[in-house]
Amino acid sequence: MSRLLIEQLNEEQLAEVKRQMAIYSQGTQEIIPTEELAAKVAKSVLKNQPLKIKLGLDPSAPDVHLGHTVVLNKLRQFQENGHTIQLLIGDFTGKIGDPTGKSVARKQLTDEEVKHNAKTYFEQFAKVIDMDKVELHYNSEWLSQLSFEDVINLAGKITVARLLERDDFEERIAFRKPISLHEFFYPLMQGYDSVVLESDIELGGTDQHFNILMGRHFQEKFAKEKQVAILMPLLEGLDGVDKMSKSKKNYIGIDESPQEMYGKAMSIPDELMNKYFELVTDFTPEQIETIKDQIKTAVLHPRDAKMLLGKTIVRMYHGTEAAEKAEQHFISIFQKGLMPDVIPVINWKGKTEITIIDLLIDLKLFNSKGEARRMIENRGVKINGNKVEDTELQITITNNLIVQVGKRKYLKIKL
Amino acid sequence: MSRLLIEQLNEEQLAEVKRQMAIYSQGTQEIIPTEELAAKVAKSVLKNQPLKIKLGLDPSAPDVHLGHTVVLNKLRQFQENGHTIQLLIGDFTGKIGDPTGKSVARKQLTDEEVKHNAKTYFEQFAKVIDMDKVELHYNSEWLSQLSFEDVINLAGKITVARLLERDDFEERIAFRKPISLHEFFYPLMQGYDSVVLESDIELGGTDQHFNILMGRHFQEKFAKEKQVAILMPLLEGLDGVDKMSKSKKNYIGIDESPQEMYGKAMSIPDELMNKYFELVTDFTPEQIETIKDQIKTAVLHPRDAKMLLGKTIVRMYHGTEAAEKAEQHFISIFQKGLMPDVIPVINWKGKTEITIIDLLIDLKLFNSKGEARRMIENRGVKINGNKVEDTELQITITNNLIVQVGKRKYLKIKL
Numbered sequence: 048m049s050r051l052l053i054e055q056l057n058e059e060q061l062a063e064v065k066r067q068m069a070i071y072s073q074g075t076q077e078i079i080p081t082e083e084l085a086a087k088v089a090k091s092v093l094k095n096q097p098l099k100i101k102l103g104l105d106p107s108a109p110d111v112h113l114g115h116t117v118v119l120n121k122l123r124q125f126q127e128n129g130h131t132i133q134l135l136i137g138d139f140t141g142k143i144g145d146p147t148g149k150s151v152a153r154k155q156l157t158d159e160e161v162k163h164n165a166k167t168y169f170e171q172f173a174k175v176i177d178m179d180k181v182e183l184h185y186n187s188e189w190l191s192q193l194s195f196e197d198v199i200n201l202a203g204k205i206t207v208a209r210l211l212e213r214d215d216f217e218e219r220i221a222f223r224k225p226i227s228l229h230e231f232f233y234p235l236m237q238g239y240d241s242v243v244l245e246s247d248i249e250l251g252g253t254d255q256h257f258n259i260l261m262g263r264h265f266q267e268k269f270a271k272e273k274q275v276a277i278l279m280p281l282l283e284g285l286d287g288v289d290k291m292s293k294s295k296k297n298y299i300g301i302d303e304s305p306q307e308m309y310g311k312a313m314s315i316p317d318e319l320m321n322k323y324f325e326l327v328t329d330f331t332p333e334q335i336e337t338i339k340d341q342i343k344t345a346v347l348h349p350r351d352a353k354m355l356l357g358k359t360i361v362r363m364y365h366g367t368e369a370a371e372k373a374e375q376h377f378i379s380i381f382q383k384g385l386m387p388d389v390i391p392v393i394n395w396k397g398k399t400e401i402t403i404i405d406l407l408i409d410l411k412l413f414n415s416k417g418e419a420r421r422m423i424e425n426r427g428v429k430i431n432g433n434k435v436e437d438t439e440l441q442i443t444i445t446n447n448l449i450v451q452v453g454k455r456k457y458l459k460i461k462l
Numbered sequence: 463m464s465r466l467l468i469e470q471l472n473e474e475q476l477a478e479v480k481r482q483m484a485i486y487s488q489g490t491q492e493i494i495p496t497e498e499l500a501a502k503v504a505k506s507v508l509k510n511q512p513l514k515i516k517l518g519l520d521p522s523a524p525d526v527h528l529g530h531t532v533v534l535n536k537l538r539q540f541q542e543n544g545h546t547i548q549l550l551i552g553d554f555t556g557k558i559g560d561p562t563g564k565s566v567a568r569k570q571l572t573d574e575e576v577k578h579n580a581k582t583y584f585e586q587f588a589k590v591i592d593m594d595k596v597e598l599h600y601n602s603e604w605l606s607q608l609s610f611e612d613v614i615n616l617a618g619k620i621t622v623a624r625l626l627e628r629d630d631f632e633e634r635i636a637f638r639k640p641i642s643l644h645e646f647f648y649p650l651m652q653g654y655d656s657v658v659l660e661s662d663i664e665l666g667g668t669d670q671h672f673n674i675l676m677g678r679h680f681q682e683k684f685a686k687e688k689q690v691a692i693l694m695p696l697l698e699g700l701d702g703v704d705k706m707s708k709s710k711k712n713y714i715g716i717d718e719s720p721q722e723m724y725g726k727a728m729s730i731p732d733e734l735m736n737k738y739f740e741l742v743t744d745f746t747p748e749q750i751e752t753i754k755d756q757i758k759t760a761v762l763h764p765r766d767a768k769m770l771l772g773k774t775i776v777r778m779y780h781g782t783e784a785a786e787k788a789e790q791h792f793i794s795i796f797q798k799g800l801m802p803d804v805i806p807v808i809n810w811k812g813k814t815e816i817t818i819i820d821l822l823i824d825l826k827l828f829n830s831k832g833e834a835r836r837m838i839e840n841r842g843v844k845i846n847g848n849k850v851e852d853t854e855l856q857i858t859i860t861n862n863l864i865v866q867v868g869k870r871k872y873l874k875i876k877l
Contacts, residue, residue: 143611195608196558202644207622208635210643220623228625228646229617235643 052089060092067092070124071277073332074117074325076253079260079276087247087275091130099182100125101133101246101262101274103237103255106141106164107156111171112298113360114282114291117326118250119175121279125248132181133244134172136165139190140233161185171301174364189243190236201235204268205261210234213257234258238265246274253278282326285446287316296446296462305365307445309373310431312357314447317349320356328359380432390459395444399462403428403440412452427453467504479504485539486692488747489532489740491668494675494691502662502690506545514597515540516548516661516677516689518652518670521556521579522571526586527713528775529697529706532741533665534590536694540663547596548659549587551580554605555648576600586716589779604658605651616650619683620676625649628672649673653680661689668693697741700861702731711861711877720780724788725846727772729862732764735771743774795847805874810859814877818843818855827867842868 056064067088071078078084091098102122111119122132141156156164165185169178193201210231211217219226238261241249245266249259259276266273281290284297291298299311315323320342324335338355341347347355354374362370397409404419407428413419420438422428428435429451430442442448448460471479482503486493493499506513517537526534537547556571571579580600584593608616625646626632634641653676656664660681664674674691681688696705699712706713714726730738735757739750753770756762762770769789777785812824819834822843828834835853837843843850844866845857857863863875 139610143614190610193610195554195605195610195613198610198613199558199644199647202647203642205643207626207631207641207643207646208638211622216622223623226622227618228620228622228650229614231622231643232614232617 052086052093055093056089060089063092064089067128069332070128071121073124073335074279074322075121075277076280077256077276077278079263079278083273084248084275084277098125098130098247099133099245100130101135101241101244101249103135103137103240103249103251104165104168106136106138106161106168107154110293110300111168111302112291112293112300113323113327114284114298116175116301117279117282118252119172120327120329121250121277123176123329126176126180132176133246134169134181134183135240135244136161136168136183136185137236137240138165138185139187140236142187174301184240184244186236186240186243190239201239201265204265205235207231209264234261235265238262241274242266242269242271245271247272248275248277250277250279252281254281280322280326282322283319285311285314285316287319299360301364305361305369305373306376306431306433308361308364309357309370309377310449311445311447312360313353313377315353315356317353320349320352323356328356329363330359376432390449390457392459392461395460395462397444399444401442401444403430403435403442404438406442406444406450407452410450410458412450412456412458422452467501467508470508471504475504475507478507482507482543484747485543486536488539488750489694490536490692491695492671492691492693494678494693498688499663499690499692513540513545513662514548514660515545516550516656516659516664518550518552518655518664518666519580519583521551521553521576521583525708525715526583526717527706527708527715528738528742529699529713531590531716532694532697533667534587535742535744536665536692538591538744541591541595547591548599548661549584549596550599550601550655550659551576551583552651552655553580553600554602555651557602589716599655599659601651601655601658605654616654616680619680620650622646624679649676650680653677656689657681657684657686660686662687663690663692665692665694667696669696695737695741697737698734700726700729700731702734714775716779720776720784720788721791721846723776723779724772724785724792726862727775728768728792730768730771732768735764735767738771743771744778745774791847805864805872807874807876810875810877812859814859816857816859818845818850818857819853821857821859821865822867825865825873827865827871827873837867 053061053064064085068085071084071088072081087098090096100122102118126132138156138161141161142158143155165183169183172178172181211220213234216226216230218224234257237258241262242265246262249262251259256276256278259274259278263273263276283289284291284295285299286295286297289295289297299308303311312323321335321339324330324338328335330338338347338352342349342352354377357377358370358374361373365373393410401409403423404416407413407419407422408416413422419428423435423438426434426436429449431449432451444460444462446460446462450458450460468476468479479500483500486499486503487496502513505511515537517533541547553571553576556576557573558570580598584598587593587596626635628649631641631645633639649672652673656677657680661677664677666674671691671693674689674693678688678691698704699706699710700714701710701712704710704712714723718726727738736750736754739745739753743750745753753762753767757764757767769792772792773785773789776788780788808825816824818838819831822828822834822837823831828837834843838850838853841849841851844864846864847866859875859877861875861877865873865875
């Protein structure tokens with residue numbers, strides 16, 4: 048089919064298919080299968096029909112950080128090329144929760160919570176994709192309508208062995224850890240959603256490999272055209288080790304202030320810079336190649352590259368002006384020698400919500416609360432370069448938070 | 463609980479519990495667990511409350527033979543002691559059929575077929591149990607009402623490992639034969655039926671071991687009193703090897719004529735006689751012990767014991783008069799020397815539906831159809847001792863069919 052289609056394309060159309068394929072392939076971990084993606088893009092170009100690109104969302108965790116934007120950026124690329132985004136809110140599972148009550152992640156949500164979380168998602172997504180052009184779907188619409196007979200028919204289209212191939216199931220069988228039968232239904236649902244939505248492509252992180260292939264499986268069983276899986280790499284967080292996540296506190300939230308964002312971006316390990324350029328910026332493949340080359344050939348100093356990265360991230364979520372300001376702020380503090388290059392690091396084990404005075408005491412910067420209060424009143428305490436003006440200030444401890452007392456005392460907090 | 467209950471019983475009540483337990487235990491393969499059955503019977507005696515005894519029926523195979531009466535006789539014993547029989551027609555599964563279309567046994571049935579089959583069952587069951595006192599249930603009543611959410615909740619109450627313990631699943635996993643996910647639901651449904659019916663006891667053959675224990679499992683998960691499983695041995699058919707079944711043609715149907723029944727009973731292997739007395743007659747445990755003793759001590763000749771068995775079976779399904787007649791018929795043919803004791807046996811590989819003339823030719827009893835026809839016209843051909851009057855007669859070949867030509871030529875057909 049692929050070759051047949053490509054033969055029908057004129058030169059201009061063929062160039063367009065190649066152009067789109069270069070964009071969609073950028074930074075992906077895996078496309079399953081690439082030739083089907085090419086065929087779909089070709090068909091779309093030939094018939095001037097948009098493709099349907101599905102992204103499934105778990106309605107229980109609406110805080111969006113840069114880790115999430117890896118797939119969002121890929122969605123944006125499709126949207127910019129005229130394709131249709133299908134955002135699928137998995138509200139059915141959210142409303143059911145976990146019948147065994149064992150999974151904390153699958154807490155049962157009310158209709159209101161689902162709506163509120165979806166809204167929170169959308170507000171944040173609007174910073175990356177054009178939400179006006181997005182199709183929104185809630186899978187409770189069709190899943191709640193399924194009868195037992197429908198469920199049995201669905202279950203008749205897959206084998207137990209195929210489900211047990213999922214890594215975590217396989218592992219649990221091997222270690223004789225129980226798998227509750229209802230857990231088999233989550234991949235089934237995700238697959239069936241693609242049948243209903245007739246998705247052409249489903250996006251997800253590599254951890255969604257199995258579930259997204261379920262879509263292909265069930266679409267085939269229901270005699271639909273099979274979707275292509277585009278799997279994006281998982282983005283390591285600021286620690287350079289774990290996947291970026293809220294619970295690991297190694298994230299940059301897309302709702303954070305320009306200064307926070309910029310500051311956090313500057314703490315990204317050098318070796319992850321290329322990956323961040325590829326996955327979280329809106330640079331074209333060519334631009335990224337140029338940057339990579341410049342870093343490699345030492346034309347661009349890693350610190351400058353990282354500043355470019357930080358500035359780009361801030362620009363994407365707060366605009367050009369905020370990006371300039373965040374850079375200036377950083378330069379004024381970090382680069383103009385106001386802060387030493389090497390700052391002692393404290394591994395923080397305490398509370399993450401704390402008053403400024405308790406923090407200063409806990410960090411052993413002062414021996415008494417009185418001393419600490421006087422220093423604040425004398426405007427001698429700074430948090431991330433900002434003067435503390437209120438002795439009652441509540442601090443939320445984040446990773447890499449810098450506490451400065453007087454001219455020369457600095458501490459950096461690691462979580 | 464059991465001991466507590468037994469302490470509350472007076473002597474008369476205790477004797478009653480023991481009497482019932484002796485009856486219910488007769489001929490059973492396994493009671494899981496016996497002490498819970500005793501507790502349930504004790505409670506029933508103490509509170510003068512009937513127990514609910516469930517038997518599940520597959521609506522696809524309504525031909526009732528002696529193999530089925532093993533559980534029916536057990537049901538009858540409960541009914542005679544005032545307990546309530548719950549006949550559960552598994553029409554939900556019957557109506558669904560097998561979504562993969564692979565199982566011939568699970569052919570999809572219409573409402574009319576289910577009703578017709580159920581009626582056929584009941585007419586035949588009426589020969590063993592009092593159908594007026596039976597509770598009839600169709601599981602489509604509640605199963606068709608389950609939503610996907612309900613199904614997930616149900617599935618959340620059992621593990622995959624537990625389901626894979628079922629012998630046939632375990633075997634298929636071991637031999638890498640596929641198990642379709644929907645197959646996991648049949649035991650779930652059977653278990654859930656017991657939850658809805660609040661059954662105290664479920665009866666079945668030993669092949670129902672796993673499925674009946676599902677009832678206990680789900681009743682416990684739904685905070686109900688657990689049912690007791692009473693498993694009856696599987697009755698070998700007339701060949702003495704395979705489980706009695708229509709497909710193996712080794713059965714005695716309870717709708718067969720007195721003569722057929724009696725004749726077939728006489729072909730039961732000697733070594734199975736005790737089992738047949740225990741499982742398919744209405745004799746009391748004491749009567750059966752007496753018969754066994756008499757056979758053992760040669761007071762009763764095996765042939766006479768078998769005639770008693772045959773006469774008893776005919777009496778149960780056709781009444782005393784028909785039983786007498788069937789015995790007389792047998793004696794007149796087999797015992798008065800009209801048939802030789804040893805009849806040559808032919809292993810039949812041909813069609814089972816055949817005209818009388820083709821049969822005589824295939825058996826090489828005649829060289830030409832003309833000869834065969836003339837012998838029939840001269841009333842010289844008998845099938846199972848009955849004169850053939852019609853030269854166009856259609857014969858259905860059954861095991862042990864005896865063909866007689868003239869006075870001395872006999873053949874017995876084995877399938």
